[in-house]
Amino acid sequence: MVDRIADPWGERTPYGPGEPWPVRVDGFLEGDLTEADVDRWVQSASVLHSNGDAMDIAVADGRIVGVRGRAVDRVNHGRLDPKDLYGWQANHSPDRLTRPLVRDDDGRLVETDWDTAMGRIVQRSRELLDGPGGWGHFGFYTSGQLFLEEYYALGVIGKAGIGTPHMDGNTRLCTATAAAAMKASFGTDGQPGSYTDVDHCDAIALWGHNVAETQTVLWMRMLDRRRGPNPPAMLAVDPRSTPVAREADVHLAVRNGTNLALVNGLLREIITRGWCDEEYVAAHTIGFEGLQRVVDPYTPDRVAAICDITAAHVERAAELLGTSRRLLSTVLQGFYQSNQATAAACGVNNLHLLRGMLGREGAGIYQMNGQPTAQNTRETGADGDLPGLRNWDNPEHIRELAELWNVDPFTIPHWAPPTHAMQIWRYAEQGSIKLLYISATNPAVSLPDLARIRRILARPELFVVVQDLFLTETAELADVVLPGATWGEKLGTFTSVDRTVHLSEKAVEPPGEARADLDIFLDYARRMDFRDRDGGPLITWSGPEEVFEAWKECSAGRPCDYTGISYDRLRGGSGIQWPCTADAPDGTERLYTDGVFNTDPDYCETYGHDLVTGAELTADEYRAKQPAGRAFLHAADYQPSPEVPDEDHPLLLTTGRTVYQFHTRTKTGRAPQLDAAAPEVWVELSPADAARYGIAEGDLVGISSARGAVQARARLSGIRPGVVFVPFHYGYFDVGAADRVPRAANELTLTSWDPVSKQPIFKVAAVGIAKLADGDGAASPAPTVGGSAPVGAALPPTAGGPGAEATSRTQKE
């Protein structure tokens, strides 16, 4: 038995390079149940991060009573993380939405039946679609947490039914930069690496990624290598002292917002010190001279000054990267949500290309996903891209889709790039979008500058539909609220970071009248009576497996080819990595093993952008580069972040996560062990800044930016001086509580985004702080585990107690 709140990572199972990662099966059952009490185990995988931890759901008396990791799965070899273990309890929360809600004449949300709720949505949709401006009035804002089948259905509704380009996911906040960087460097989206690269690598570089807290099982794999023979070296780039930073051999605590300067400096060192794989560069890349010209001025001294680290640290990091033989990199929000996101993420791709560290065991890149199904949002086109990683600017790709759906090519929006989420919100603000259909996301907590978002949602002219499990901060402001069924209550598939596809079976019935999102979307399509080119119904699917089969056809011949996968093949064993075809029936471990990239003009997903301005290149400009299967080395100069400290706001704010909470806490806030481990917002600051502002552990602190202010209790942590950190999990009100003290990090953040990926900058803002009240010696609610670990003080350690005891069984494979 292990208290996995006190110890999120559990026991080490060390292993050496090239050895199989030992199995360790983790499980948790509610109360004092044992496996003998379980009636059925139902196959699934985690939806509380992107790792794809495979698990079985324990069912007794028609209820979910626990979970157990799947030993046979390639992703986790049986392991589960704290959210996997305890998070499912939210499904049973008594405040689940069980009936649709509509706004009555007094402006209150009242329960109603499905016919009434759907009737209102369809009536408004029809008025808008048949009136002047038509499709232009529709906006769809979806998620990275639904299933593949749900996104594909939504994509077809938006693109072939309504014909609107205004569709995106919260994946724009999450992994838009991963997609943008892979498209820019390699031609299409699609993760080059495999999780098994951890088993083979001799160096791991973590670029703005607190993997210990956010892909906890992947970190277990890395830690097991670190504790075994011939461990990999480790580099961490993060302004905070996260568990990753504390473990790393070299930690670069850069000033947030300066990643690109660092990366340029490292690339310069790799080139000048002769660590390039010249043969690989000559045969498989394009753009070396341009890259060299851009990075040349980034000497270690100059980088040290911009990033506020030492030149010696830059040199040590370069040496670690330059002398490794099998380098694995992971990139996430410290890069994606920071200044110059796409350029910095492309810089990591450049590093691997220069060193030929791609497409072989241990040499891999994870341009990470965050949400469990973000990969599918991107593949199926629910983020506005075209399904199958097709290029909106390539008429042949449009023709393929038109044929597949039997619609006129002109119905499919392709006269301009798809509208990104930040622009969708702007159109809703300006009034051209009049119907905003939000599914499985809580923008009233997760988008930047919340005062503005609340104002937009509350506009009387904007008809807002929210499809969720709970009455969230967003649902509160909706005109119609639709109760969704969730994980464990519905069937579907999804794909994790390293392209592993998992099946998630239905274990139990949803509560009340809640319905699977797919059923809701299909019902909407039926009621809207969308037609194909011959007057037949556009959408005839009735269930997930039919949609999956249709999706396979759409994916055929594209990088994300699913044609060799079926529900039956996903049952029983391990997840399978795409592409999976007749030629590769067991899936594909790594992409680009032959050094041939997806950059052919007829095949690529984009004709590219100028990394600095975001300007789109044309097909002719792209063709003129004659990529011929070579990868692009893109480079750009560093520029300071759009917001830098000033007199009123002398500190840099950054935001992010703790291991115990998921996003806006709609699930983890309702799982008692997780909720108790991090029940309230806090602010991390360095002891030096604390002394300067007269703040002690536990004091109540006011934090203000040009947009808003929040209050939080202070934690003195290992964060770099000049920077404060606020977790973004805590919404306007707490689960079950009626108090409305502003405490969401996004009250403070700014409306600004990367020019290429359009991902918002959540990681850099200027703030001021002031002590509001004495903590009287009580510790802040921040966990003592993870990035919020205290420095200099012995505080009561975070623990879960008997209610958090989970099982863990190790065995040698």
Ligand SMILES: Nc1nc2c(c(=O)[nH]1)N[C@H]1C(S)=C(S)[C@@H](COP(=O)(O)OP(=O)(O)OC[C@H]3O[C@@H](n4cnc5c(=O)[nH]c(N)nc54)[C@H](O)[C@@H]3O)O[C@H]1N2
């Ligand atoms: N426990 C938990 N796990 C999760 C989630 C969750 O909510 N909770 N969410 C999932 C999702 S959707 C996502 S996207 C991932 C996110 O996973 P991560 O990206 O690992 O999480 P974050 O905490 O957002 O950011 C990572 C780190 O970036 C650092 N950082 C901030 N600014 C900068 C900067 O300018 N440069 C650099 N180099 N680093 C910087 C922060 O200090 C932070 O430690 O996690 C997934 N897993």
Ligand SMILES: Nc1nc2c(c(=O)[nH]1)N[C@H]1C(S)=C(S)[C@@H](COP(=O)(O)OP(=O)(O)OC[C@H]3O[C@@H](n4cnc5c(=O)[nH]c(N)nc54)[C@H](O)[C@@H]3O)O[C@H]1N2
């Ligand atoms: N300041 C700051 N802001 C950030 C970030 C940051 O690091 N800092 N990170 C950003 C990132 S990476 C992300 S991914 C976003 C996340 O932001 P959100 O997506 O807004 O956060 P969630 O709380 O996951 O919201 C998901 C919603 O979907 C509901 N839901 C869950 N499952 C289902 C389902 O099966 N069906 C339906 N219909 N509903 C469901 C949940 O109840 C919840 O309300 O936040 C972003 N915002």
Ligand SMILES: [Mo]
């Ligand atoms: Mo995310």
